[in-house]
Amino acid sequence: MIAIDQQTPIVTTQIYNNEDFGSHVFGQNIVVAVLSYLGYNMDDAIIINKSSVDRGLFRAMFFRPYKVEETKYVGGQSDLITNPDKDVAGYRSEAAYKYLDEDGIAAVNSHVNSGDVLIGRVSPPRFVSSIDKFRLGVQKQVESSIECRTGEGGIVENVFVTSTAEGNKYVSLKIRQDRKVEIGDKFGPRSGQKGVVGMLLNQEDMPFTYSGIIPDLIFSPYSIPTRMSMAYLLELIGGKVGALGGRYIDGTPFIGEKEEDLRNELLEYGFRENGVETMYNGIxxxxxxxxxxxxDMTYIRLKHFVANKIQWRARGPIQLLNRQPTEGKSKSGGLRLGEMEKDCFVAYGSAMALKERFDSDKITIPVCSKCGMTAVYNVRKKTGYCPIDGEDTQIKLIEVSASFKILLDELKAVGIYPKMVLGSKV
Ligand SMILES: [Zn+2]
Incomplete structure (x- = not known):
């Protein structure tokens, strides 16, 4: 992430100056009001003036690098960075490859979206299946391209082609994305009072002072006593004096400018010495x-963006083993409905919704009504038999979760006989 438009803090310390932090600044000086407003800045949440954001406040650029290597495999086969042919296994669609140049790499300055292929690549087939052996020796290459991450479209900033120490071709590509401030983005001052944006308010809805000053940010007073971050309040006063006096304030602990002097200076500028002002509700x-x-104080835009973290799922991929939804954002996984969430459904009385949730890994297994073991069933002929009792029994189809079937298989594997006694409803 690179933040645009950085400013030297009004309140600095001697260490800040000695270490030359001023040559790589990282924040912006903004007007902060400490109050509860509309309930959108509860706890650590903050309200940011949307009009300030529209004027360019806290604008940032986000970069995402993608790397690909042409790996060589045993047997002389190798990956190939190229525009995949249509007969490659797993070929996406013509539209997915539209940004690729002849070399199989997306052109610099092209506007890509999530799902677009950035670096085209084909790999040798991973394992030769028994059917492929009889196909006259023609083995299909497998498509293994690198695509733009979901929700992270942008502009191809640069492409870098080189080779690794092993002599493999190596391509790295960088995507640039403009990041305006949005609800859920994280901000913090240097005193560590970090918080996320709870609401972006137009300036006409923001509170304003007697002199017409509209804050850029509203911070909750309730997060000060528990954290005991006095630097926040002191910087706010120091910043105000510095902004009014047009000078930098030395905020070094113990030896910097005295709070009392700052307060007296504030009085000279015609403000209350404790920094408070009469404000009016903007609405x-x-x-x-x-x-x-x-x-006034320095706030920093932190690198945690909602755009990188937001995730949702309706339908999607499942795990091979237990047929439950995959886990994690990168695999577009499901959101876990745990024990406590289940209790909420129970307390609310929404039994059918609960059942639907727990149906996600539903499978039907044939069960022998005589011995209670899983049986064999021919779906097309609608007949079955039991490995123990043969045809001399009734096979019932039972709906269970896939994880329960795994349990049955595992019990059988360690020599335990899991007997299912079928009730009257089957
Ligand atoms: Zn049986």
Whole structure:
């Protein structure tokens, strides 16, 4: 991530100056009001002025590198970075490869979206199946291209082609994406009072002071006492004095500018010495019943973006072993419905919704009604037999979860006889 438009903090320390942090600044000086507003800045959440964002506040660029190597395999076969042919196994569609140049790499400056192929690649077949052996020796190459991650479209910034120490061709490609501030993005001052955006408010809805100052950010006063981060409040006062006086403030602990001096200077500028001001509700226009603490301070945009973390799923891939939805964002996995979530469904009384949730790995297995073991069933002929009792029994089809079938198989594997006693409903 690269933040655009960085500013030197108004309040700095001697270490900051000695270590030359000013030559690589990382924050922006913004107007902060400490108050509860509309309930969208509960706990550590913050409200940000949407109009400030539209004017370019906290704009950032996000980069995502993709790397591919032409691996060589035993037997002389090798990957090939290229535009995959249509007869390659797993060929996507012509549209998916539309950004690839003749060399199989997406062209610089092309606008790619999630799912588009960035680097085309074909690999030798992984294992030769028994059927393929009889196909006149022609083995299909497998498509193994690198595609743009979901939700991370952007512009191809640069392409870098080289070779590894082993002599394999190596391609790295970088995607650039503009990142405006959105709800859920993370921000923090240097005192560590980090929080996520709970609401972006237009400036006309934001509270304003007597002199017409509209804050860029609203911070909750309730997150100060528990954290004991006094630097936050002190920086707010220091920043206000610095902004009004047009100078930098030395905020070094113990030896920096005295709080008392800063307060007196604030008085000279015609403000209250404790930094509070009369504010008006931006929506109703009413004067607020209490004085609000307003000041300037440095805030930093942190690297955690919702755009990288947001995830949802309706239908999607399942695990091979237990037929339950896959886990994790990268595999577009499901959201776990655990014990406590189940209790919520039970308490609410939504039994059918609960059953549907737990049906995700439903399978039907044939069971012998005599011995209670899983039987063999021919779906087409609708007949079955039991490995123990043969045809001399009734085979019932029972709906169970795939994980229960695994349990049965595992019990049989260690020599335990899992007998299913079928009730009257079957
Ligand atoms: Zn049987």
């Amino acid at each position: 109703t226009g009413e004067e607020m019943q209490v004085k609000i603490f307003v000041g």
